[in-house]
Amino acid sequence: MSNKYRLSSGGQINRSETISFKFNGKTFYGYKGDTLASALLANGIHLVGRSFKYHRPRGIFTSGVEEPNALVQIIKDQGKTDPNLRATQIEIYEGLNAISQNCWPSVNFDLGSINNLFSPIIPAGFYYKTFMWPANLWENVYEYFIRKAAGLGKSPTKKDPDIYDHCYYHCEVLIVGAGPAGLVAAKTALKAGKKVLLVDERSNFGGNLNFSNNDYNKVNELSPLEWIRKTCLELQGNKHIKILDRTSVAAYHNYNYLIMVQNLTDHLPDKDKKGKIRQRLWKVRAKKVILATGSIERPMIFDCNDRPGIMLSSAVRKYANTYSVKCGNNISIFTNNDDAYETAITLHNKGVKVKSIIDIREKSDGTLPKKCNVLGIKIHWKSAVIYTEGYKKINKIYVMKLSKDNTSVVGNKLKIDCDLLCVSGGYTPAVHLFTQSGGKLDYDEKKHYFFPKKSTLSQISVGSCNGTFGLKNIISEAQEKTREFLDIKETEQFNVLETKSGTFENIWLIPSSKISGKTKSFVDYQNDSTANDIKLALREGFKSIEHVKRYTTTGMATDQGKIANMHALGIISEITNTKLGELGTTTFRPPYSPITFGALVGRNVGQFFDITRKTPIHDWHEKNNAKFEDVGQWKRAWYYPSNNESMYDAVQRESKAARTNAGILDASTLGKIDIQGRDASEFLNRVYTNAWSKLAIGKCRYGLMLNDDGMVYDDGVTTRLSENHYIMTTTTGGAATVMGKLEDFLQTEWPELKVYLTSVTDHFATISVCGPHSKKILEKVTKNIDYSDSNFPHMSFKNGLIDKINCRVMRISFTGELSYEINIQANYGQSVWAKCMVAGKEYGITPYGTEAMHLLRAEKGFIIVGQETDGTVTPVDLQMDWIVSKKKYDFIGKRSLYRSDTMREDRKQYVGLLTKDPKEILEEGAQIVAEVQNKPPMDMIGHVTSSYYSPNLNKSIALAVVKNGKKLKGTKLYVPMPNKTIEVTVSDTIFLDKEGKRLNA
Amino acid sequence: MFIIKCPYCGERDHSEFSYGGEAHLVRPKQPTELSDDQWAEYLFMRKNIKGLQYERWNHSHGCRRWFNMARDTSNDKIHSVYKIGEKANK
């Protein structure tokens, strides 16, 4: 295998385990322990993508979660694919197949890079300014090109076959981050016997110390790596701690509620992934949280700082020490601090040529710069890299001296050849989770970073995320703050050996010798925003940092500006002459790093996505070929096609049969509330618009329920079973909310009423039998009920027996036909239904579904709450004044019926519509106009709420709400459709049997 | 993502509860005697305070009881929970 850039020894990779993988279709080799990024670099590959706007070649820039450039798409079998993954985090495995994103047709030949030539005309806000008008170009032209050019990965088109899990967890102490600070905090917390959870997003612990130089740092006489391993072993042996690796905290919410995602199988070869849970979403409640999230190295912002081969200095060090990969052969380093010198020494010791170090500082009295001097590495003090060259890979840098005040460059331009430029702009504390939790930041004007100031939760930050740098400081702070936080007496001695460090100096935007506006100094690599874009935004009047961010899109890519944010803020503060502390930061929002939809959804997919409620008679419907309709969570029989009937034909047949012979409907889904107590009648008086006190025992009454705003909320029939006992029915969809509303009033407004509510929806099966033969069928099915009209009139109820089982029979009708409703204990539902079918056979009993039910009630003009009403309709609008009591002192919604707006005469009112052509069926939801114009807009005066072809009337009928409709009876109106205009006449809402004779047929 | 102490059940996760708007709005005993403005004031107008707010909550996936809560809306700190009819502990 040709790992040309692999060093001959060292690293934490397993050289005995070679792994092959594909990148952009070509096969490469790496070792077990490599990331995709380290394996590519070992093969000499830097160029991995194209930039978002200008399609400039981009290379691997970091070694971790903050990576802005190296986004790849992973291709798996069965059409499965994962977009937007960072090559720096993907652990390679046998069979890995990754491709570059955001380049078309290929990473080496990219058509979009023509944008780069046009870059002077693609400034900040370009998309906002250009793609605005005319609107129809959006659909056909702009969107197509923007989508093609944007190319941020492709979403999979097939169902995700992987298994995801959710897990709740409670602990006393959660420690986020297993770098030196997190490890010491964990050790300390365990001294108090606390239940500890320690998580880290990486697979190898120790944070940046993991790839620190062995010669310069020691803890308790051990090398960094030895100390990390020993500490991890100690922790693993303690039963009070749970340790999760490859686990990233996505969100930190109030009350110490944290969401994290654990990667379980992504690093395994495909064959070992099978049947295993891919990711687990942890929902953690912690009594106390210790944040040890570390810090992220900053880049330097200078002209053409985005070429492949320009990398963060700490990343280059990590590739060398952890993966034994040299990122170049001829290296220059551009820095403003001492940390980069450790990279130089590491590389030098591994035999890699470090040609020059360019340092913006006057000098440094640290140990490492001195050592570099001794090693003969040329240091250019008080100098800056001002420009780079090399299209697909850097090959030259230009260096100039900085002026005294660092605002310009002076003297001769020095040209240095190189194939790698390490940049180090100091470290930014990773305060993302701290601010997500509601913590407030402070800005250190000397050290140039934001750090945690005030936390509102039981939480501390330790280590570099708290702005504490230097191994000795980090370890001692982690121990001391943890001891104080958890009230721990014991202390442990840590002997830390570290180097002396010089001070760090900062320039947000490196000056250039070019005239302003001609440079391309990239601040946000992923979204391609430059320092000039930020300047332009400020010139155009954007002041708030949140506005500048949105206008330039800086920090808005998938990396959420982990690399970009600080410099964007710094540049704004310099230009506007505002102190950074006063400027503030943009909001850090969850998730900290992108998470999969699979992890969010967990097991709630397919049949587990939502609860499915089935009636006790469901199996019968299924066996008899019913098509089902979703009503809330319920599956309701919609219609029963026989012999390949169309839906239309089936509904026509069912509706006809219900009026000529007998129909049977499963009404079990209707909400049922059992109401008992001394004040039950008074309670009903208050919740319904009509009067209830005089309803005789054994009688049923239709009731309309309003909200206090006067709008119709629900309806249904309520039956008085005994003096203080009622059974209320509600609409199927309204059952839970009506119950909630009634409970609310009882508990909070009318605690003096003695009333008890029980939801009994699922306790009863409800079978409705209607039609001229329904009485004869009921007589055969039930015993001991006298069905004579005098004994059992419309709107009354009887207790009965079916075999030995008690049932309630209500004579109520939603179809306008003679109709009975059997309510029986749910588990008998199916057998009673079957009994009705047998008994009704000689009368041609026909099961009908919800669609025929809707048609039948429309013939009678009965409303359906939620179809004829939409929360803006009063009973008066519905021409149901008859049900609104004028005598009752109060009921819910009464006062609102007398507001000036609800009393307006020209409100939309409930009417019937008949089409000029009786065969023409209107579309539900169609708009109605009084006058037709040549083209829209036209004044819309209402809309069609229900529309059917009535088989019993042999014509099309429709219900609608129309402005001033009550007065428009007989008037011609129009329903404009895309290809024609339909003429209609306003009619009464009752189309069939106005006198109600059929109820007693 | 609060932890809420139901006055009847004790500490439970936020997900068991539902929010019910501003507390201590007493439904007028004689709505018919109110002017449109007075009725609208009761029906539509809500304070929506930044800071300490008194609000109704329902332990909807628990005991189903309504209760009141004093919560600082600026930081979601719950200062007290108390039963309907009781006064908030200040």
Ligand SMILES: [Zn+2]
């Ligand atoms: Zn409760």
